Amino acid sequence: MRTFFKILLLIIISHPSFSQTAEELNQQSKDLLQKGKYQEALPILRKAAELGNGEAQYNLGYFLQNGIIGDKNPIEAINWYKKSSENNFNDGHYAMMMAYGNGNGIEQNSEKAFAYALKCANNDDPTCIWNVVECYVTGNGVQQDIPKLKEWILRLAKLQNPENLTQSGYISSARLELAHFYKEGKYFEKDLYQSYLWYLIYNEYKIDFSILKQDEIIKEIKELEKSLSKTQIEKAKNDSEKLLGRKLNNLSELYKNSL
Template structure:
């Protein structure tokens, strides 16, 4: 029986994923300065919001914004952008977020970059997105560092420059951002902006995988089946495929099915293989759909 090899994720250097912490509560929580021991309108507003005292929170955010506190401007802008505890008003939200960005608040600058990159509520403009990402990145905001690296790697909003992409991805990766760690893994695997190095590639994929990044978990499985940058080990491949498959990642589900069908790294079990193929096929995975047709035709 001819068992196909596992499938890899497309070796596109980076997703154009832009991170903006759309979750309002989380946005507020991370925007708080952990070292602040004093009370002000913003920190009181966050506390009120977390305690579901929304009217008081809104009043305090508005008070802070009237004093040109960029944290309050950003938070209030997010509320209007998303229609949380206020009537949705994306135009007013954009005005407030722009004020916060112009006042130097890095999270607001990154968020504006997201809006301009995606054309969300504004005319799509990669050059403007690049400008805002850059302003936030030089303030050491990991998401902006990552987004700036994406722009350089893809040549969007700026010239394509893999060396600059590596510089900013590395900064974000050192701040433990898994997307950036995965991106560095791809750059090392392809020799983009760096000398091709399979061991370094596996190192960065591994760091992202250990943070639960699905594509990296699947990639580690692939590397262990190939012995690329790591010692070949089918049992470890099964471990990584399982981690991603159990979280619903279709490529890992298909790959885990292949491992069970072939008996590589685990005991051969056609029933379990079919079960994983079905899970992947249900998500539209064409390889799994073809595999199921083949297996049904054989039976």
């Protein structure tokens, strides 16, 4: 009997599913996924998810939702997305936001969609922050709240622009929206100088917009400058950098298109 337990113990120790951590298994599954070896990756991915790795839980949910191997199973996918979110994995928050927002695999619920959007936004995800801003404006899923709108759009506008074009576009759009809000006195008290500062900040990544839109905004900037003093224009660079919290690098291209 003692010999049997010794053999069993050796088997348990030597078996990868017992000796590897959730993080190691998750990385192994990702390596296989990158090579397109989905069939090999799936059991390892599931084990990592069962051991509590948030990224693996999200990836398993994605497998199940899209039927990458076998039939689609949106209900089980939602369960794994929820576990991923509970582990504060940002894609898990996002998936739950979309599921409740669109009613995919679960009953549509705008309040719960907003709750997950807020979790995602708290991780500084530009897409989710944009959605939170929209909800505070429209009252979709949450009570309309202009002070909260202002808080979140400022937070979004001050983020670093990532390589992801969609997310960068949300950040640049927030900056342009602030320029317009201050110019028109919408949500914020009308302040042409503050509007100008946000135009300068928008200019850093205007490449996120089409050439036609850039041309339109260049005209807006030139027109706005007519209402500002020489002193304001001269100090605007320093003030916009203080507002953003970092240097501006594209001011020499203010009146030019970025391709």
